Amino acid sequence: MEHYTADQLRVMVFEEHVRARPAMYFRVERDSPELPTEVLQRVVWDALHRRDGMHGQISVEITSDLSFTVEDDQLRSVDEEQRLLPGFCESLLDKDRWAPAAAAALSVRTVIEVWLDGRGHHQELAGVAPVGVWEECPVRRPYGTRTTFHLDPSYFGPGEAIAWALRPEELHGEGCEAHLSLATFPIRDLRSGDDGSAGE
Secondary structure: OOOOOHHHHHHHHHHHHHHHOOHHHHOOOOOOOOHHHHHHHHHHHHHHEOOOOOEOOOEEEEEEOOEEEEEEOOOOOEOOOOOEOOOHHHOOOOOOOHHHHHHHHOEEEEEEEEEEOOEEEEEEEEOOEEOOOOEEEOOOOOEEEEEEEEEOOOOOOOOOOOOOOOOHHHHHOOOOOOOOOOOOOOEEEHHHOOOOEEOO
16 A cells, blocks of 8 residues: 655645646636647736736747746745745745646646746656756846746647637736736747747
């Protein structure tokens, strides 16, 4: 009989719940061809809306039909000494941001970088479980997060893909009452054969 720690059980329960009920997190069911795009949309919404109520600066890169990267300028949760707090399932995923954790639950591989006060940290996940400990990495900006998701092709239906020719207003979605003006941010779709830029 196998024995699991409390942390391992939490990981399994969360992943199973996201995979069994994706509509609770991403608005559509597993059999919807829109699910990959909805996963991207929720991660973008989370990155764009900072805790202070303002729009942050973000960028989006779509590298394949089921892979994408979102970079933001949000401050990571820290302790009283301004050190990074262990996040979701003891990873670099911030506990205060559920959308990236739910996207990781539908991914075979997630790579996350966190920058804070001139220091960078890097970690790889399988699902939401860390593959290893945090490692130092080069810093791209004073603070922020860059996360790359490789969605699980065995979970999504054959031929399902992130929608083409997406624009910022489509990924921003509806219901942002705090901001009357549309958010603009770069979207690079590398599937198009060129830089695929849109939205700046």
